[in-house]
Amino acid sequence: MNKLSPLHDKIYCALSGSAADAQTIAEIVNYQLDVHSTEIGEDPQVRSAATLVRNISYKYKEELSAHLIVAGWDRRDGGQVFATLNGLLTRQPFAIGGSGSSYVYGFVDAEYRRGMSKEECQQFVVNTLSLAMNRDGSSGGVAYIVTIDEQGTEEKVILGNDLPTFVDQ
Amino acid sequence: MSSIGTGYDLSASTFSPDGRVFQVEYAMKAVENSCTDRRDMMLLRIIQEMTSQEVKNTSEGSGGTCLLQRSKVMAVAGLLADARSLSEVAREEASSFRSNYGHDIPLKHLSDRVAMYVHAYTLYSAVRPFGCSFILGSYDKDDGPQLYMVDPSGISHGYWGCAIGKAKQAAKTEIEKLQMRDMTCRELVKEVAKIIYIVHDEVKDKAFELELSWVGEVTNGRHELVPKDVREEAEKYAKDSLEEEDDSDEDNM
Numbered sequence: 210m211n212k213l214s215p216l217h218d219k220i221y222c223a224l225s226g227s228a229a230d231a232q233t234i235a236e237i238v239n240y241q242l243d244v245h246s247t248e249i250g251e252d253p254q255v256r257s258a259a260t261l262v263r264n265i266s267y268k269y270k271e272e273l274s275a276h277l278i279v280a281g282w283d284r285r286d287g288g289q290v291f292a293t294l295n296g297l298l299t300r301q302p303f304a305i306g307g308s309g310s311s312y313v314y315g316f317v318d319a320e321y322r323r324g325m326s327k328e329e330c331q332q333f334v335v336n337t338l339s340l341a342m343n344r345d346g347s348s349g350g351v352a353y354i355v356t357i358d359e360q361g362t363e364e365k366v367i368l369g370n371d372l373p374t375f376v377d378q
Numbered sequence: 379m380s381s382i383g384t385g386y387d388l389s390a391s392t393f394s395p396d397g398r399v400f401q402v403e404y405a406m407k408a409v410e411n412s413c414t415d416r417r418d419m420m421l422l423r424i425i426q427e428m429t430s431q432e433v434k435n436t437s438e439g440s441g442g443t444c445l446l447q448r449s450k451v452m453a454v455a456g457l458l459a460d461a462r463s464l465s466e467v468a469r470e471e472a473s474s475f476r477s478n479y480g481h482d483i484p485l486k487h488l489s490d491r492v493a494m495y496v497h498a499y500t501l502y503s504a505v506r507p508f509g510c511s512f513i514l515g516s517y518d519k520d521d522g523p524q525l526y527m528v529d530p531s532g533i534s535h536g537y538w539g540c541a542i543g544k545a546k547q548a549a550k551t552e553i554e555k556l557q558m559r560d561m562t563c564r565e566l567v568k569e570v571a572k573i574i575y576i577v578h579d580e581v582k583d584k585a586f587e588l589e590l591s592w593v594g595e596v597t598n599g600r601h602e603l604v605p606k607d608v609r610e611e612a613e614k615y616a617k618d619s620l621e622e623e624d625d626s627d628e629d630n631m
Contacts, residue, residue, distance in 0.1 A: 245479065249487045253479075260480030285520050298480070 213355045217242045219362060220258045220281030221355050225307035231275035238262050255281040259291035259298055267296025278304045282357045309341030309348035316340055331356060331365075339372040389503035401507055402500050405530035408509035409456035410544055447472045447482060449516050451593055451601040455543030456510025456530075464508060468492050485516045489526035489534040497532025507531075511542040517594045545577040552576060563596045564608055571612035575620050 212224045214235040220242070224231035238261045245261075246253045259279040266273065280290040292304045303321055305313060317337055325333065331354060338352045352367040386392050387400030394400060446452050446468050454461035471491045475483035492514075500507045511529040527542065528534045539556070541549035552573040561569070567590060590604040590612065604612070 248490075249484055254481055256481050257479040260478065263480075264478065 211353050213353050213364075215239065215362075216258045216262075216279065217246065217253055217281070219252065219283065219357050220255055220279065221357065221362075222258075222262065222280070223278040223306065224275065225277075226275035227273070230273045231277060234262060234265050234273070234275060234277060237265060252283060254283045254285055255279065255289040255291065256283075256286075256300075259293060259300075263293045263296060263298040266293050270296045276306045278306055280304075280357070282359060288358065305337065307341075307348070309338075309345035312344040313337050313341045327356065327358065335367060336373055340375060342372070343375065343377070390500050390505070390507055391503040399500065402531045405500075405507040405509050406511075409511045409530065409542065410546070445601055446488075446514070447476075447516075449482070449518055449593060449599040449601065450485060450488070450514065451516070451591070452512050452514050453542075454510050454512040456512075457508075458510075460508045461510040461512060464492065464496065464510065464512065467495055468514070482518070484521065485514055485524040485526055486536065489514050489528060489536075493528045493532050493534035496528060496530065500530070500532055513540060513542060515593060517597075517599050519595075519599065523594055548577040549573055563592065563594060564611070567592070567604055567608055568612040568615040571609075571616040572619050575616040 210228065212231075213221050214224055214232065215221050216235065216239050222235055222238075224235060238258060241261050242253050242258055245257065258281065262277050262279055266275070266277070276292075276294045278290065278292055280288075282288050290301050290304050292299050292301055292306070294306065302323065303317065305317055317333075320333060320336070334354060335352060342348045342350070342352075349369075351369055352372060354365045354367065356363045356365070386394035386398075387404065390399060390401040392399070392401075446465065450472065452465055452468060454465070468488060472483045472488055475487070496508050499505050507530045509530060511527065514526045514528070515524065517523045525537045525540065526534055527537055527540050529542075539553040541553060556566075556569055571590065590609050591602060592604050593599065593601040603609075
């Protein structure tokens, strides 16, 4: 399943938790951002998208069970990543979530560096996913990667056998 | 010259045969002629686009400006009661936008929203249009200085410089003469004060008190009263240049 859902041209979100809840939130925010960008007459800020997601997540936190990571590019602050777990809102250099994330906290904390190039970032992400998919029984399959920058948005799929391998494989 | 719309001016929901809505026009006259109980009100705002960017606001009389958000300010002319109510509306809009979208409302959008609200009151006979115009100004480091004006008919436009209230035509003429791009903040304050003194009519208007405030890079995006020394310098400059003009007129005779 493609867990990367577009909220706007240059803003995507990563879904985790209950698929139904997460997809519904993403669809609602997609609609709200569409209206919002028409009203203000320009592309929305990533912060706006993240706030909209957070407002829903927080208001219905007792009923919903989903965590969306919102990331994208806007003119004002460039590339940004926001976590919205349980209704909080915080900007981070990177974010991980979902069942497989617990296995890779150490990896991402050790391997992340500021100012990585686009290719290095993509490699970092693919490595992280591969390690998580290897360890987590509930994860597997393919890796979807979306790269967003000033020039545009690029979607990529990396099939199972093309993923990087580590020890034990 | 003004015309009387006999019979077609009783409600805002009626057009005259030549396509005018007189109630809205009367509302705009209310802005031009309004007085507070003690003083005349006239507002002037100037925006300067340059490295030292700012928005300036000068007004005669008190209660001329109110703060909507940290870097957004609203200056009003017209019926004060209407203006107060509208400033609450503007604050509400700015606040709920902030709550929903996580960042400060862009001034153009705020201006559009308030203008829509004002316009709604020009559509029905059960309510009267708002009798006030206002100027919205803001400064932030990404968008720079911005200036928007809304009038009782509900239109809003962006401006480099504009004036509302009494003598706004004369003030507008003076503003157009200014070469704003080449001036610094302090110079602009002086020019603006001079304009107020110029358009103030000694005979017809009552004495006035000049209130100057600004928002811009010079204040780090906060709306503040112009500091006392700058203000005094500006008032002195204004008075001096008026005297010079009087003198030169006498010489010509």
